[in-house]
Amino acid sequence: MLNSFIFxxxxxxxxxxxxxxxxxxxxxxxxxxSAYSTQxxxxxxxxxxxxPWHYGIIPVLAAHFLGVVAPGPLKVxxxxxxxxxxxxSIGLALGLFAVFGCLVLLLRRVNTPLLKRVTFxxxxxxxxxxxxxxxxxxxxxxxxxxxxxxxxxxxxxxLWSLASFNPQIEYMTDFPLVFKLHVACAFLIVALLPFTxxxxxxxxxxxxxxxxxxxxxxxxx
Amino acid sequence: xxxxxxxxxVFNLDKCIGCHTCSISCKNIWxxxxxxxxxxxxxxxxxxGVGYPKKWENQEKFKGGWLREGGKLKLRAMGKxxxxxxxxxxxxxxxxxxxxxPFDFDYSNLYKAPPGSDQPVAEAFSQVSxxxxxxxxxxxxxxxxLSGSQVYAVEDSNLEDNxxxxxxxxxxxxxxxxxxNHCLNPACAASCPSRAIYKRGEDGVVLVDQEVCKxxxxxxxxxxxxKVYFNWQSGKAEKCIFCFPRTETGQCNACAxxxxxxxxxxxxxxxxxxxxxxxxxxxxDQLVAAHRDVIMDPHDPAVxxxxxxxxxxxxxxxxxxxxxxxxxxxxxxxxxxxxxEFRTMPMAYYIxxxxxxxxxxxxxxxxxxxxxxxxxxxxxxxxxFLASLLSGGNQEIIADILRKQIALRLFKRADxxxxxxxxxxxxxxxxxxxxxxxxxxxFTIAPYRERxxxxxxxxxxxxxNQRKGASGFGILKKTRGTK
Numbered sequence: 001m002l003n004s005f006i007f008x009x010x011x012x013x014x015x016x017x018x019x020x021x022x023x024x025x026x027x028x029x030x031x032x033x034s035a036y037s038t039q040x041x042x043x044x045x046x047x048x049x050x051x052p053w054h055y056g057i058i059p060v061l062a063a064h065f066l067g068v069v070a071p072g073p074l075k076v077x078x079x080x081x082x083x084x085x086x087x088x089s090i091g092l093a094l095g096l097f098a099v100f101g102c103l104v105l106l107l108r109r110v111n112t113p114l115l116k117r118v119t120f121x122x123x124x125x126x127x128x129x130x131x132x133x134x135x136x137x138x139x140x141x142x143x144x145x146x147x148x149x150x151x152x153x154x155x156x157x158x159l160w161s162l163a164s165f166n167p168q169i170e171y172m173t174d175f176p177l178v179f180k181l182h183v184a185c186a187f188l189i190v191a192l193l194p195f196t197x198x199x200x201x202x203x204x205x206x207x208x209x210x211x212x213x214x215x216x217x218x219x220x221x
Numbered sequence: 222x223x224x225x226x227x228x229x230x231v232f233n234l235d236k237c238i239g240c241h242t243c244s245i246s247c248k249n250i251w252x253x254x255x256x257x258x259x260x261x262x263x264x265x266x267x268x269x270g271v272g273y274p275k276k277w278e279n280q281e282k283f284k285g286g287w288l289r290e291g292g293k294l295k296l297r298a299m300g301k302x303x304x305x306x307x308x309x310x311x312x313x314x315x316x317x318x319x320x321x322x323p324f325d326f327d328y329s330n331l332y333k334a335p336p337g338s339d340q341p342v343a344e345a346f347s348q349v350s351x352x353x354x355x356x357x358x359x360x361x362x363x364x365x366x367l368s369g370s371q372v373y374a375v376e377d378s379n380l381e382d383n384x385x386x387x388x389x390x391x392x393x394x395x396x397x398x399x400x401x402n403h404c405l406n407p408a409c410a411a412s413c414p415s416r417a418i419y420k421r422g423e424d425g426v427v428l429v430d431q432e433v434c435k436x437x438x439x440x441x442x443x444x445x446x447x448k449v450y451f452n453w454q455s456g457k458a459e460k461c462i463f464c465f466p467r468t469e470t471g472q473c474n475a476c477a478x479x480x481x482x483x484x485x486x487x488x489x490x491x492x493x494x495x496x497x498x499x500x501x502x503x504x505x506d507q508l509v510a511a512h513r514d515v516i517m518d519p520h521d522p523a524v525x526x527x528x529x530x531x532x533x534x535x536x537x538x539x540x541x542x543x544x545x546x547x548x549x550x551x552x553x554x555x556x557x558x559x560x561x562e563f564r565t566m567p568m569a570y571y572i573x574x575x576x577x578x579x580x581x582x583x584x585x586x587x588x589x590x591x592x593x594x595x596x597x598x599x600x601x602x603x604x605x606f607l608a609s610l611l612s613g614g615n616q617e618i619i620a621d622i623l624r625k626q627i628a629l630r631l632f633k634r635a636d637x638x639x640x641x642x643x644x645x646x647x648x649x650x651x652x653x654x655x656x657x658x659x660x661x662x663x664f665t666i667a668p669y670r671e672r673x674x675x676x677x678x679x680x681x682x683x684x685x686n687q688r689k690g691a692s693g694f695g696i697l698k699k700t701r702g703t704k
Contacts, residue, residue, distance in 0.1 A: 030432040032701060034456035037436050039310065041317055041349065041453055047310050054309040114317075114350045118453060120701075197456075203435055205414040209301055213411035218422035218532070 006184045007169040011162050014191035021194035022202070035200035038118055045108040053101030056094045057134065063091065063148070068159055071152045078149050087148050088141065095138040102131045122196045129189055136182040144179070155183075223494040224517055224527040226537050227405070227425035227568050228468060228487065228675070229546045230477060231556045232398055233664065234574040235626065236484040239396035241265050241362065243476035243485075247400075250475050251462070256454025258323035258348040261361045262461035263476045265398045268610070269377035269386055270364040272397075274319040277447040278378045278560065284313040285445030286408050286563035289502055294564060296412055298443055304414055313442035317453075321359030323348040349453065368394030379609035393601040395574040397610075398484075400476060401448040401461035402559065402567030403427045405497050405515070409460070412443035417458070423532070423678060425568060426463045434458050445563035455701060471677040473669070486663070487673040488544035489537060490551075490568070491517040491528055501564045505613035508561035515566070516551050519544070540676035545663055546570070553652075553660055555622050557611035571611055573619055575626045576601040597623060624650040629664075632657050 026033070039046050067074055078084045106127045109119050140147055158171040172183065192198065247263040266272040280286060284298040298313055326343035334341030345354040364373035374386040385391060403420075407427050410418040417433035418440055420426070429440075429449070436456040440449040449460045464474040468487075472478070477485035492515050500511035517524040519541035528538060541547065549556040549572065556570035597604070597620055604616045604623070612618040628650035635642045647657055663671070 031455065031457075033432070034434070034436040036456040036701075037311075037438055037451075038453070039314055039316070039438065040451045043310075043314070043316050050309045113352060114347075116350055200435060203415070205305065207416050208304075208414045211416060214407060215410055215416055215419040216422045217419045 002180075003169055003173045006180055006187075007158070007172050008167050010184060010187040010191070011167075014187045017191050018194055022199070025194055025199070033199055034197065036118070036197045038115055041114045041118065042108065042112045045104060045112070049101050049104030049108055051101065052097045053105060056096075056098030056101055057130075060091060060094050060098065060137070063087075064151075067148070067151055067156055071156045075149075075152050078152075084146060084149060088146065091148060092138065092141045095134060095141055099131070099134045099138055102127065102134050106131060122192075126189075126192065126196055126198065129185055129192070133182065133185040133189060136178055136185065139178055140182060144176075222517075222523070222527045223531065224491050224524055224533070225425065225494050225531055226423065226528065226533045226541065227403070227490050227492060228463060229403075229490045229550070229568045229570065230400065230474070231486040231488075231546050231549050231570045231572065233484040233486075233572040234395055234397065235572060236482045236664070237265070237396040237398055237574075238482050239265055239267065239365070240481050242479050242481050243398055244361070246475045246479040247461075250464075252459075254454075256452035257450070257459060259317065259320045259361075260450040260452075260459065262448070262450075263398065263400045264361055265396055266362065267365055267368055267374075268395055268397045269368055269374040269380055269383075269606070270370075271373050271376045273321075273361050274315050274447050276319075276376060276378070277315075277445075280445060280563070282313075283315060283442045283445075283447065285443055285447070286565055287406065287501065289564070292502065294406070294498060294501055296408055296443060297445075298412065298439070304412070304439060307439075308414065308437050311438045311442065314438050314451075315441055315447055317349070321361065321363065322354070324354055324357055327353075366394070368392060379606050381603065381605045381609070385603070391601065393576060393603075395602065397559075397571075398476075399446065399448070399559070400474075400569060401427065401444075401463070402446060402565065402569040403461075403463055404565035404567050405492065405494075406501060406564065406566045408443040408445060408563075408565050409440035409449045409458075412439040413437070414439065418449075421465075424463075424465070424468070426465050426468075427460070428462055428465075429458050429460055431455075431457055431459075445560065445565060446567070468675050469678040471675050473673045473675060477673060483672060485672070486545040486549060487675055488546035489519075489541040489674070489676065490544065490546055491519050491524060491533070491541050493517055497566060501566060505562045506615040508564075508613045509557055509615060509618050512558055512561060512566065513551055513554065516547070518551075519547060534676075537676045540674050543674045545667070545672055545674060548659070548663065553625070553656065555625055555660070557618065557622070559611060560613075561611075562613040572626075573607045573611055573622055574602065575623060575630075597627075621651070625652060625660075628652055629657055629660055633661055 078087065109115055109123065109127065154171045154175075158168060161168040161171070172180070189198070193201065243263050244261055244265055248261065251262055252258070252260040261273065264273050272278065276282060280297060286297050287294045288297045299307065324345045325348055326345055328343045330341050331343055345357055346352060347354050364370060368374050369386050369389065369392045371387065375383045377383070380386070403426055405425070407418065407420060410420060410427060413434075414437050415433050415435045417430045417435070419428060419430065421428065434457040436451070436458070438451055438458070440458050441447070441451050449458050451457075452459050464472075464476075467474060473487055477487050496515050500515050501508070503511045519525065519538060525538055546556075550570050556572050558567045559569060559571055561567070600623070604619050607619045608614050608616045628646045629652065631646050632642055632654075642654075647653060652660070
């Protein structure tokens with residue numbers, strides 16, 4: 001029951017929300033489409049939180065995606081023991097970095113009176129969710145070694161089975177609870193993305209890199 | 222030749238009395254909102270002083286504006302690559318402390334306070350946190366009139382010799398009202414990764430598209446004048462919109478309209494967009510001349526033809542011909558850009574203030590041979606100070622303008638007293654009698670429609686369905702829940 005909920009209901013619900021709510025929010029009220037930075041009000045602690053968090057979590061997240069997109073070449077690459085040890089160590093270090101950053105961000109919200117007015121329920125939910133996600137990730141990396149290898153043989157085929165609408169949850173059901181928590185949290189975060197400031201993840205500065213510096217808008221041209 | 226039109230404001234610093242009426246009218250219309258309490262799209266500073274935000278002119282601190290590097294213009298802060306890596310934490314961003322913590326007073330305490338032996342007072346509270354503020358330590362014009370201050374005025378980066386402010390015999394001050402300059406080469410627009418900041422082709426107004434802005438905050442420091450603000454409530458950048466809903470209908474900007482001293486002029490300039498970059502690559506002391514070169518003569522048929530090709534209507538060309546701004550900036554060349562060395566080519570111009578006429582006693586205030594004004598070099602406000610502020614350090618340009626202002630006053634003084642006018646005074650300053658009379662009229666008795674020549678915009682060309690509800694800054698939708 002719990003397994004079907006985490007591995008079938010949650011992912012499809014999350015996917016549906018992202019697909020339908022994101023464009024709805026984009027077209028109905030883009031005025032809420034912001035990263036909601038609080039650097040203006042508090043910046044000293046933010047530096048020690050926001051940078052470790054982003055620089056820790058982005059490569060780890062990218063590695064998770066890479067595993068899904070290109071499992072074949074990765075399996076070959078991680079077949080080499082040295083590569084595996086190096087990747088695992090870097091991953092763990094980045095994970096710890098992210099946990100540290102997330103903790104700083106959480107404590108900053110608690111301890112800065114000036115931030116009271118710009119801290120909403122969604123900020124707390126996200127911070128706790130992301131912290132749980134990062135902590136369970138670090139736990140898995142520490143106590144369930146060589147995850148970068150077994151991830152490719154369990155979660156990746158499961159995710160592909162989700163994509164083909166033929167969910168094969170037997171890949172996942174035998175894992176310990178902490179792993180299931182990690183997966184459930186991931187789907188929850190995806191589900192919350194269109195409702196929260198996480199929409200800033202959907203922004204890629206392509207135009208910025210190509211455009212001339214000054215942008216003109218003509219009413220008539 | 223790529224001739225475009227730009228709406229431009231000229232400020233006559235010689236007439237500004239520092240009453241802040243402009244700031245209040247702007248505040249009431251545009252920034253009387255949650256998250257915008259600390260913003261003053263129009264503010265008035267005392268010079269010498271640190272200004273608002275504190276030390277905004279110090280580009281070592283905020284890294285605003287452009288630099289010349291290898292025959293090209295480059296943002297002082299960072300290039301496109303580093304921008305992407307600094308999106309989480311913007312290292313140069315001005316913070317709330319650099320402005321001030323906005324406050325209001327709890328007037329309800331005046332009648333709610335329990336009986337006691339003291340008179341109840343309206344206590345100050347922060348408009349950000351809502352907490353009580355024990356002691357207010359800053360405001361938008363905190364160093365107002367403190368031009369002799371050892372705390373504020375000495376920090377003014379335009380002072381060559383900052384011991385000057387401590388010398389009571391030689392102290393000086395003038396006011397500096399500032400709005401967004403709606404630059405021809407806006408650094409804020411160039412720094413925006415979301416591409417939310419754009420320049421309107423028709424009138425050159427620089428705007429932040431609130432729907433596109435995602436709050437990356439690079440514009441707030443890239444603007445060397447610190448005229449882009451971060452709304453802490455909506456998480457987006459905001460700036461002066463040159464009152465476009467007013468100017469589009471031919472009305473004057475709220476700040477200029479309400480100006481008690483009538484120091485402001487609004488009008489059209491035509492400029493050649495092809496030559497902006499080349500002009501900005503000139504050395505600092507040649508920048509004012511380069512500015513003037515980029516501004517085109519609206520009477521020249523070739524210019525008019527090129528402007529028409531860009532969609533500048535006959536109504537706008539007529540306004541450009543009558544433009545008081547063109548007269549002041551180019552014809553009489555008495556108005557100067559604020560800090561041209563920031564290289565954004567600001568489109569707000571300032572007529573430097575003439576030092577006060579002072580007593581002729583003492584060796585400090587030696588009078589010129591005509592007897593009513595001090596010698597140029599002995600003016601209270603040092604020419605080097607004005608040059609640092611308005612001409613990229615070129616003192617000759619400032620001296621030229623002060624000479625014109627002095628000549629004009631001597632000419633009108635003689636005229637009023639029925640005394641013979643010495644032709645040479647006007648001639649030495651580069652003026653003639655007709656020109657002097659025109660300048661006098663612009664400076665003093667010109668009515669509203671002469672001080673401000675603002676053509677309406679051709680709204681009938683626009684799709685009315687698209688236009689509907691799109692005018693003004695009005696945020697009709699909810700930006701975020703409020704607490």
